[in-house]
Amino acid sequence: MAAHRPSLILILAVLFACGALLTSHSVEAKPVQPKTALRKRTARNTAPAGALVVSKSPSSGQFSTVQAAVNALPNDGSEQTIFIESGTYDEQVYIDRSGMLTIMGETADTSNYESNVVTISNSLSATAAGSDDLSGTLRVHKDDFALYNVNVKNTFGQGSQALALSAYGTNHGYYGSGFYSYQDTVLAEQGAQFYGYCYIEGAVDFIFGQHGFAFFQRTTIASIGPGAITADGPASKTDGLFVINESTIEQSSAATEDLTGLVFLGRPWTEFATASPSSVFTPCSVAYTSCTLGSVINSAGWEEWSSTEPNTEDVTFAEYDNGGPGSEGTRASFATKITSNADYTAAAVLGSDWTSWVDQGYVDQ
Template sequence: MYNIIVKNTRGKGIQALAVSAYADKQGFYGCTFIGYQDTVLANVGYQVYGKCYIEGATDFIFGQTARALFSQCVIRVSGDGWVTANGRDSSSNPSYYLIDKSSIAAASGYTGVGKSYLGRPWRNYARVVVQRTVISNVINGAGWAQWSSATPNTDHVSFQEYGNTGDGASGTRASFSSKLSGAVSPSSVLDGDTSWVDMSYVYQ
C-alpha cells in the first residue's frame, strides 16, 4: 500500500484503530496512520512500514505476534502515553518490533514534555528495539515503562536502544531496558527474506 492516508477520528477514551494488519508480508510505504489509542495493530506475520507517518498517544503501535520493521518513519505523539505495546507472551513467540532511522516527537498541538515512553510491555516477553532514531523531549528519560504498577510485565522483556540522538535519547533508562553494542540489521527482523519488500523505497 502506497501513499494512503487513514485517520481514525474517534479520539480519546477507547481503542480506535487506523489499520489492523493481520496478514503475512504486508508493506506500507509513504502512508499516514492517525489515531489516538491503538492506531496501528501490527499483529501477524512479517510487516514493513517505510517512510510512514504514525500518530497516536496510547499504545499506538501494538500487536501480538508480528515481526515488524518501521524504517524512516515519522512517529508523532499526540498525548501522554506509550509509542509501543508489544504483546509477545513467550520466548517462542516471534514478535519483534524494530524502529530504525526514524524520528519521535510531539504531534502538532501537543506540548507534553517527558510524559510519554517508547513502550510498555503488553505481555511479559515484549521485544522492541529503537535505533538510529532522533527522539525529542516528548519521551521521558526512563525511556520505557511498566505495563502498570499492579502488573509490571517486565520480567522477560527485551527493550533495547542503539545510536539514538536528541533530548529524549538520554536519561537514566529503566532498569529492565538495555543498550545494544551495534545496530540490529533490519533484514534480520524479517528473518532475512526481503524479496517481497520495496527496499529501494525504504532505504533509497
C-alpha cells in the first residue's frame, strides 16, 4: 500500500504549482494604478504610514519646517512621502532629492483647493533674489514629484517678479493646490507637468515658462490685476506648450478694481509657436480648450509682448469650444479658433505614458 501513496514532496509540488497559477492570474486581472493614486474627495487628517510629519506642534510632528523634512530625506532614489499638518509655514523650500516624492497637506476634503489648511508662504522678489527661480517659495528641481492640497504663496506683491512655484522637472503632478502671487506666480519651466483642480492667482504673466509641456485640468485661474495670464516662451517651434482645459477664468475676490476687459489670455514671451504633435492644426504655444472665460477677458483675447517687440510673427494662440462672456469678440490676428482639440489632449501634451504618473482622480469628476 505504501508504494501507491503519493509522496509528501509530490503533494507539495502540486500545491505550489496551483498557488503560482492562481497568483499569476490575479496579478494579470488587476489593473495597474499610478503609484501616487489617492482616493479623491476623502479627508486626509493623519499621515500615511512611513511619512515624515511636519507640524506646528512640537509634540505632534517630527519636523517644524518643511525644509527640515526635505533635508532629512534619503537621496537614494527611493519613494518618499511628507505629510504637513494644518498651519502656515513661513519659509522657502528647495527640493532636489532623487526618487519619487509626494507632499500631502492635511485637509478635510482632497477634491480641490477649497478646504486647504496648509500654506507655505514667503516674500521675496526676483530683483532681491537674483533670478525668477531663486525667488520661488517652492522650488522643485527634480523629476517625479507630487503635491496635494497645499497653498503656496509669494506675498511680495507688485513691483517685481516673485514666484510662488518654480518647477524644473518632468512628471510633476499638482493636485488641489493653490498658488498665489502677483507677477510670475507659476513657472512651469521644463518637463511634463499636470495641474488638476488647482487655483492659480496673479496679474502679470502668472503662468509662464519656456520648455515645459504643462496641462491644466479643471483649474481656477483668477486675476488680481490687469495683465496677461500666460507668457510661454519656447526656444523653438518644438519646445514648450501650455494647454488649459475645462478651467474657469475669473476675477479674484482679492482684486481691488473691476477688471472687466483688462485681462488677456496670454502674450508671446518669444517669437516661436510650438508645432502640434501631428502637425494637423496650426502650431501654438498656448491653447484654452473647453474653458469658461469670464468678463475679465478682453475681446481681443491675446496681446503683443510689447509695442516695440511684439513677438507675433511666428506665434499662434489657440482656442477651442470656450464659453462665457470672455470667449466673445474679434480676436487678435495671431490667434485662432480651432475645430478640434485632438492635438491638445493630456496624452498629446504630456506623452502617451501620462496615466502612469498622473493621479487619475484629478482628471475628471
